[in-house]
Amino acid sequence: MNLHFTPEEQAFRHEVKQFIAASLPADIQHKVNNGLILERDDYVRWQQALHAHGWGGSSWAKEFGGTGWSAVQKYIFEEECAAACAPRIVPFGVKMVAPVIMAFGSSAQQQRFLPGILSGEEWWCQGYSEPGSGSDLASVKTSARREGDHYLVNGQKTWTTQAQYADWIFCLVRTDHEVKPQRGISFLLIDMKSPGITVRPIITMDGAHEVNEVWFDNVKVPVENLVGEENAGWTYAKFLLGHERTNIAGIGIAKRELARLKRIASQEKKNGKPLIQDPYFSLRIAQIQIDLGALEITNLRVLSAEEQRRTPGPEASILKIKGTEIQQAIIELMTQAVGTYALPLRREAMAAGYDGEHAGPAYASSLAANYLNMRKLSIYGGSNEIQKNIIAQMILGL
Numbered sequence: 001m002n003l004h005f006t007p008e009e010q011a012f013r014h015e016v017k018q019f020i021a022a023s024l025p026a027d028i029q030h031k032v033n034n035g036l037i038l039e040r041d042d043y044v045r046w047q048q049a050l051h052a053h054g055w056g057g058s059s060w061a062k063e064f065g066g067t068g069w070s071a072v073q074k075y076i077f078e079e080e081c082a083a084a085c086a087p088r089i090v091p092f093g094v095k096m097v098a099p100v101i102m103a104f105g106s107s108a109q110q111q112r113f114l115p116g117i118l119s120g121e122e123w124w125c126q127g128y129s130e131p132g133s134g135s136d137l138a139s140v141k142t143s144a145r146r147e148g149d150h151y152l153v154n155g156q157k158t159w160t161t162q163a164q165y166a167d168w169i170f171c172l173v174r175t176d177h178e179v180k181p182q183r184g185i186s187f188l189l190i191d192m193k194s195p196g197i198t199v200r201p202i203i204t205m206d207g208a209h210e211v212n213e214v215w216f217d218n219v220k221v222p223v224e225n226l227v228g229e230e231n232a233g234w235t236y237a238k239f240l241l242g243h244e245r246t247n248i249a250g251i252g253i254a255k256r257e258l259a260r261l262k263r264i265a266s267q268e269k270k271n272g273k274p275l276i277q278d279p280y281f282s283l284r285i286a287q288i289q290i291d292l293g294a295l296e297i298t299n300l301r302v303l304s305a306e307e308q309r310r311t312p313g314p315e316a317s318i319l320k321i322k323g324t325e326i327q328q329a330i331i332e333l334m335t336q337a338v339g340t341y342a343l344p345l346r347r348e349a350m351a352a353g354y355d356g357e358h359a360g361p362a363y364a365s366s367l368a369a370n371y372l373n374m375r376k377l378s379i380y381g382g383s384n385e386i387q388k389n390i391i392a393q394m395i396l397g398l
């Protein structure tokens with residue numbers, strides 16, 4: 001196992017840094033650096049910049065127009081993007097449905113859907129969860145009944161991130177009610193413009209419209225939008241979740257946010273001195289930095305093993321738990337650093353270009369919403385309790 005980057009990998013890191021410096025729009029960078037609100041257009045512009053450079057599919061094989069990068073190159077790329085305050089790559093198209101279409105889709109589906117995902121022209125959302133089917137995903141009830149050359153879809157999905165922007169949704173639907181739950185699920189690609197689809201916003205506790213309910217009322221979906229075989233959708237669903245968990249530790253994001261925490265703690269004062277010099281507060285920052293360093297080494301060990309094996313293993317669950325705990329600890333300390341100024345939740349003060357008053361320093365205005373929003377990290381992508389179950393069963397053999 002080699003945890004050092006090779007000269008080629010270091011040269012690659014340099015190339016990535018140079019590209020980002022030249023291509024990341026300054027207004028988007030400012031928003032990410034200050035925890036401000038990102039719009040659909042911000043994500044699309046960044047994906048287009050990557051695509052124009054041939055880097056739109058950082059995790060894709062070359063034959064599909066991707067970069068063909070190794071796991072280490074992907075890691076370096078994501079780390080540098082986070083450090084430079086690039087927006088995250090919206091995962092639903094590039095990182096979720098695309099690998100499924102590449103592995104199990106027909107060549108017609110590959111030709112129809114992959115180019116739009118790569119260029120950022122078509123926005124996807126994920127229709128997995130339903131009321132009562134989150135952790136217990138195999139119990140999905142949204143049904144798809146075959147009628148000649150189409151399916152008739154009825155039911156409800158929930159927590160669907162950015163469905164309000166989406167052109168397409170990939171859905172787990174029940175096509176057989178008589179068999180074991182896992183054996184009666186299919187994977188459908190559904191056009192969000194189809195008659196019978198209703199998107200209803202869910203406003204989360206940070207005041208954001210990030211998630212939605214998506215309702216299906218007799219929605220006609222052509223059979224050619226079935227991925228792979230009917231009733232084999234559970235296999236594809238699990239394959240997708242494996243891809244969702246790569247780079248899940250969020251090391252680059254945590255490093256960037258730790259730097260933001262240190263900036264805030266340097267400006268805030270306690271007893272006339274910068275807060276960062278307070279022994280108790282600096283100890284807590286140091287503890288996070290140590291945990292992050294340990295997580296980074298663990299992540300590199302997992303990557304090193306992945307390079308040999310080529311598939312993500314159950315170790316990803318350790319990365320998910322620790323990575324999300326660290327990100328939540330960082331935002332918690334930021335809010336404590338500014339004290340009562342972190343209490344007001346005013347989304348208008350989080351818009352780029354806001355020139356009204358702030359309750360305290362401008363950097364405090366996004367913290368209440370950022371803190372509340374970060375609670376999601378330990379819930380989505382498989383909750384941290386579910387990740388502990390995976391560790392217990394697959395790593396500890398309990």
Ligand SMILES: Cc1cc2nc3c(=O)[nH]c(=O)nc-3n(C[C@H](O)[C@H](O)[C@H](O)COP(=O)(O)OP(=O)(O)OC[C@H]3O[C@@H](n4cnc5c(N)ncnc54)[C@H](O)[C@@H]3O)c2cc1C
Nearest residue numbers: 126127128129133134135159160161376379380381383385
């Ligand atoms: C901000 C946000 C965005 C999301 N975006 C999407 C999206 O785009 N598409 C999508 O399909 N879904 C999305 N989700 C849904 C997400 O995947 C689910 O919330 C998650 O899988 C948990 O399911 P649940 O909410 O139904 O909770 P439940 O499964 O009901 O769990 C409730 C609690 O019980 C615990 N629990 C459940 N089962 C066990 C067990 N066996 N052992 C121990 N503890 C257990 C859980 O950890 C949790 O604490 C999103 C969620 C959030 C919060």
